[in-house]
Amino acid sequence: MTSWEAPLGFEDFVRARHVALLRFAHVLSGDRHAAEDLVQDALIRAGTSWRRIRKHDDPEGYVRRIIVNCHLNGLRRGKRERLVSEPPDRPAPAADERHDTLWELLATLPRQQRATLVLRYYADMSEAEIADTLGCAVGTVKSNAARALAKLRGALTPANRA
Template sequence: MRWAAPDQFAEFVRDRHAALLQYAYLLSGDRHLAEDLVQDALERAGIAWRRIERRDDPEGYLRRIITNRYLNRVRALRRERLVSAAPETGVADAERSDDSVIRLLGCLPRQQRAVMVMRYYLDLSEAQIAETLGCSAGTVKSTASRALTRLRRELASDSYLLPVEKGAR
């Protein structure tokens, strides 16, 4: 038996996929990882859509899945097997106008980056961010403060303008 997406889920994906993808890209700084995060979140949400839909904020639920999968990615990377040579090489993506923002965000640890993206891209309140991350509002405030301090320091040094190698963070 094949699973078929409810019409409401398909409509939600059509309407919000681009926004979720942009959120995941800002979080990760990597287009391919962002696509994987969104795909994984949509797979998980699709299976439980009827339950999720009854909640007030299905998009918030998906953002939480994306955020948690991104923050917990380190565990998944431990299971990867490293090889001496890459099986193939990719083609560099065309330079994007927001690359400097992505590079600047890349200077931050994952938790600080997540707080900054949720606060300034999604315009979420500290309480909403705390709920998404499963921490207190005070933790969100202190994390944001440390992130802003670091961003100011990076902006002053202009070191964020240098290309960031994948896997360096």
């Protein structure tokens, strides 16, 4: 196996933006381990095409689009089931019950709707930018956002809205 050497500027990009990309992928996927896989896959793809990507005005936006596409297409390696003799460790329970409820509700949304909300409210993108990132029409972005928000509002009980 041959070794791969990162192109000029790619290592600096990864050092500067890795944590932000992980946060973005975590909000998108709802799972820390899946987020790590998404970012790793995206950086592998970006690294092999870095000379072309860095010519664009927004290489981070390009990498975010790779993350979104991998998430929407289910191309993560971690999606495969693995049989183990003992179950993996469970995460510690979260302190805020409303936070858990929101994560559970986000997980019930279809991938396209969830991606739309994450790009809108977490990445603070405009509808046109979201449409460009997802490769769809602005009208589709609007309808996905409206349906997702309606589903979240309908699922929230008065007790966990406070």
